[in-house]
Amino acid sequence: MIRKSGIGIAALAIGVLTSVIPAKADFWSDAGAKYKGVVLHGVTESTPPSNYIKDVLAPEFEKKTGIKVQIETTSWDQMYDKAIKDMEAKTGIYDMVYIEQDIIYAYLARNFLIDISKALKDDPSLKAPEFDETHFTTFANYFKNAEGNLFGIPMEAFIKVYLYRTDLFNDPKIQEAFKKETGKALAPAKTHEEYTQIAEFFTKYGKDNGLELWGTTAQAHTGHPASWYEFFESIAPTFGVYNWGIDASNNYAASVKNGGQMNSDKAKAAIKYWLHLRDIAPPESAASTWTEVGTTFAAGRVAQGLVYGENAAWIASDAEKSKVVGNVGVALPPTEADVLKEVEGGKGYLGYYDGGAFGLPITSKNKEAALLFLQFIGQDSVQPDWAIAAPRITNTSTYDDPKVLDMDKKLNGYYTMLKDQGKLFAGAPPFPFHAQVREATAPIFYKILLGEVGPDEGLDQMAEAAETELKNLGYRK
Amino acid sequence: MRSNTVGWLMLAPTIAILGVFGIIPFLYVLYVAFHQWNPFGASPDMIYNGANNFRRLVFDAEFLTSIAFTMKFAFFAVLSEIALGYLLAQLFMKEFPGRGFFRTIHTLPLIVAPIVVGSVWRLMTTPSIGIIPYLLRNWFGYDLNIGRDATTAFTLTVIMDIWHWTPLVTLTLLAALLALPKEPFEQAQIDGANRRQIFWHVTLPMIRPAILATVFIRLMDALRTVDEVWMLTSGGPGAATRYVGLHIWKIVFPKTDYGYGAAISVIVLYLTLVMCWLLYVALVARRQRKRTF
Numbered sequence: 223m224i225r226k227s228g229i230g231i232a233a234l235a236i237g238v239l240t241s242v243i244p245a246k247a248d249f250w251s252d253a254g255a256k257y258k259g260v261v262l263h264g265v266t267e268s269t270p271p272s273n274y275i276k277d278v279l280a281p282e283f284e285k286k287t288g289i290k291v292q293i294e295t296t297s298w299d300q301m302y303d304k305a306i307k308d309m310e311a312k313t314g315i316y317d318m319v320y321i322e323q324d325i326i327y328a329y330l331a332r333n334f335l336i337d338i339s340k341a342l343k344d345d346p347s348l349k350a351p352e353f354d355e356t357h358f359t360t361f362a363n364y365f366k367n368a369e370g371n372l373f374g375i376p377m378e379a380f381i382k383v384y385l386y387r388t389d390l391f392n393d394p395k396i397q398e399a400f401k402k403e404t405g406k407a408l409a410p411a412k413t414h415e416e417y418t419q420i421a422e423f424f425t426k427y428g429k430d431n432g433l434e435l436w437g438t439t440a441q442a443h444t445g446h447p448a449s450w451y452e453f454f455e456s457i458a459p460t461f462g463v464y465n466w467g468i469d470a471s472n473n474y475a476a477s478v479k480n481g482g483q484m485n486s487d488k489a490k491a492a493i494k495y496w497l498h499l500r501d502i503a504p505p506e507s508a509a510s511t512w513t514e515v516g517t518t519f520a521a522g523r524v525a526q527g528l529v530y531g532e533n534a535a536w537i538a539s540d541a542e543k544s545k546v547v548g549n550v551g552v553a554l555p556p557t558e559a560d561v562l563k564e565v566e567g568g569k570g571y572l573g574y575y576d577g578g579a580f581g582l583p584i585t586s587k588n589k590e591a592a593l594l595f596l597q598f599i600g601q602d603s604v605q606p607d608w609a610i611a612a613p614r615i616t617n618t619s620t621y622d623d624p625k626v627l628d629m630d631k632k633l634n635g636y637y638t639m640l641k642d643q644g645k646l647f648a649g650a651p652p653f654p655f656h657a658q659v660r661e662a663t664a665p666i667f668y669k670i671l672l673g674e675v676g677p678d679e680g681l682d683q684m685a686e687a688a689e690t691e692l693k694n695l696g697y698r699k
Numbered sequence: 700m701r702s703n704t705v706g707w708l709m710l711a712p713t714i715a716i717l718g719v720f721g722i723i724p725f726l727y728v729l730y731v732a733f734h735q736w737n738p739f740g741a742s743p744d745m746i747y748n749g750a751n752n753f754r755r756l757v758f759d760a761e762f763l764t765s766i767a768f769t770m771k772f773a774f775f776a777v778l779s780e781i782a783l784g785y786l787l788a789q790l791f792m793k794e795f796p797g798r799g800f801f802r803t804i805h806t807l808p809l810i811v812a813p814i815v816v817g818s819v820w821r822l823m824t825t826p827s828i829g830i831i832p833y834l835l836r837n838w839f840g841y842d843l844n845i846g847r848d849a850t851t852a853f854t855l856t857v858i859m860d861i862w863h864w865t866p867l868v869t870l871t872l873l874a875a876l877l878a879l880p881k882e883p884f885e886q887a888q889i890d891g892a893n894r895r896q897i898f899w900h901v902t903l904p905m906i907r908p909a910i911l912a913t914v915f916i917r918l919m920d921a922l923r924t925v926d927e928v929w930m931l932t933s934g935g936p937g938a939a940t941r942y943v944g945l946h947i948w949k950i951v952f953p954k955t956d957y958g959y960g961a962a963i964s965v966i967v968l969y970l971t972l973v974m975c976w977l978l979y980v981a982l983v984a985r986r987q988r989k990r991t992f
Contacts, residue, residue, distance in 0.1 A: 445934045697740075
């Protein structure tokens with residue numbers, strides 16, 4: 223009897239203890255318990271990295287924490303439209319918003335975002351043990367303020383690289399023909415002159431042989447900002463014109479007469495070089511935006527081109543979408559002779575280091591739960607599979623993961639280039655007026671593309687228009 | 700007195716909705732139009748600047764060009780849609796095998812969202828993959844490239860609009876034609892009128908209100924077209940298809956020049972009203988006045 227009651231008491235004691243002592247499963251379930259039932263809303267551009275968040279990371283997080291995450295993936299302009307209107311009107315619909323580098327400075331100027339570093343310091347109970355800001359690559363610096371505090375969790379990061387067709391470049395017959403025509407060995411271009419020669423050769427080769435093949439791609443839409451960005455982010459820097467030719471330290475000067483570079487001789491040489499390439503590129507180039515250059519390359523229509531890294535991976539590895547799988551070489555963009563030295567010396571950059579982060583709007587109604595989710599996607603452990611599914615690397619440890627190393631081989635060293643030479647590339651200039659200056663100068667830029675105004679005269683007009691706009695916005699005194 | 704109160708109570712929800720979603724936003728836009736306001740500028744505050752925004756747009760070549768292009772677009776698109784819509788409505792009046800099927804097929808573009816229409820047309824017109832450039836090159840040796848040729852781009856936006864909206868005109872005019880009494884037509888035939896005379900003197904006057912209503916609807920739509928054109932040409936090449944709706948979008952959204960964008964919106968609304976009024980005077984009021992004399 224006593225024994226029976228003893229067992230009963232022990233069972234009761236265990237029952238009471240298990241009900242009062244909180245379960246210590248892991249940080250996520252414990253931290254998430256307080257916010258169970260909360261629904262987080264995020265808005266982002268529909269890109270492979272964003273879709274991975276929506277399809278894989280959000281459901282995983284929900285499973286671990288009980289916090290539901292709804293990610294809305296939409297077009298680039300819709301995404302900005304929705305996010306900005308929400309933060310502007312303080313409606314608090316979104317708990318996470320995609321921040322591209324060129325908008326972060328405008329968001330910071332408007333105090334739209336939560337300081338993630340400070341928020342986690344202020345409430346250590348929210349800090350995930352696996353999350354560490356120092357694990358991010360230097361790309362995270364683009365989402366920090368002057369004090370070094372983080373305002374966005376990096377989620378997308380890639381460089382715009384020079385892709386070339388190894389099957390064409392290694393073809394002995396083509397090599398011989400190239401040698402005969404130019405007196406040089408066919409190899410990936412290091413200078414603009416070499417790139418032009420190769421482009422001209424392959425365009426002629428395609429025509430002579432009745433092939434749908436051209437010498438180069440060109441992101442040269444005649445009415446879309448993509449072409450403007452191709453010039454200022456990918457072409458002008460290789461001629462030594464950085465930050466769109468605007469000198470922020472010199473009263474935001476854009477024109478040469480005021481100390482800027484937008485209409486400098488270098489910029490004028492750059493645009494003439496690019497216009498020539500555009501003229502020998504496939505016909506769709508005049509309507510190509512960000513992704514179409516990748517599509518053109520993947521369709522086997524060009525021998526070489528500057529392509530965004532996010533496309534490089536599927537072009538090189540996805541046989542369902544690409545006709546050139548296994549035949550894609552990766553190299554640094556060609557430059558003027560002294561530019562590479564200049565860049566290696568820390569002055570300027572070779573091209574665009576593109577990407578974005580997930581930020582937490584100050585208007586969010588679920589800041590704590592959102593902070594948990596942002597840390598979840600910033601952990602080292604979730605990165606390798608994400609990097610395979612969508613070619614982006616934001617955490618240093620990702621480079622050493624065996625799956626990523628394997629993928630790097632398929633991409634002919636794209637990740638290695640990102641790791642070793644990513645420092646030669648740069649994100650958007652730290653200007654809070656990206657869209658405004660772009661829109662003020664783009665109509666003149668399109669006129670240059672259409673031949674309605676000459677390149678020299680057009681760049682002069684653009685520099686003037688940029689300065690006028692900067693004055694209107696109150697930046698230029 | 701009592702019935703008046705009940706009437707107002709019944710109307711109250713409508714008035715409230717109209718006020719909240721129509722009048723208040725319009726008044727706000729009007730208010731913003733008299734301010735310099737760029738929330739992403741160095742000074743993000745709204746500063747009253749009188750009629751400066753309105754003064755500015757008189758000298759804004761981009762705005763004036765966009766207005767001119769929009770007028771041209773609206774003229775060709777609406778005129779073609781009315782003509783084609785009427786012909787199709789007449790065709791669908793006749794008995795022929797599969798008439799119901801063709802009527803249904805014909806209305807399909809109407810249920811496609813404008814953004815999808817733009818995407819599909821872009822796919823169809825892209826030089827490397829589009830079916831249209833492919834056929835034009837193979838059949839006529841013509842290289843279609845809307846990224847390079849302004850006239851082609853403009854024409855394509857008009858054709859796309861015609862493809863999308865002609866069914867609306869057809870349906871409206873078909874309904875109008877079906878509702879017409881038979882007697883005047885029989886009378887005209889007995890009097891020996893030919894088909895042209897019957898069209899000008901019997902059919903057209905009787906369906907005039909339906910045509911006018913359709914023209915108004917299509918004109919207003921054509922003047923504010925944005926999404927389809929944005930998807931197809933992004934306003935290019937250059938500014939060849941930067942219609943005023945797209946122009947406003949670019950001023951308000953990427954440039955974040957809210958004050959100026961609001962001023963343009965107000966002016967465009969005013970221009971739309973004026974155009975509709977002129978059309979009304981030309982086609983209805985003058986005719987009614989003639990009748991009374």
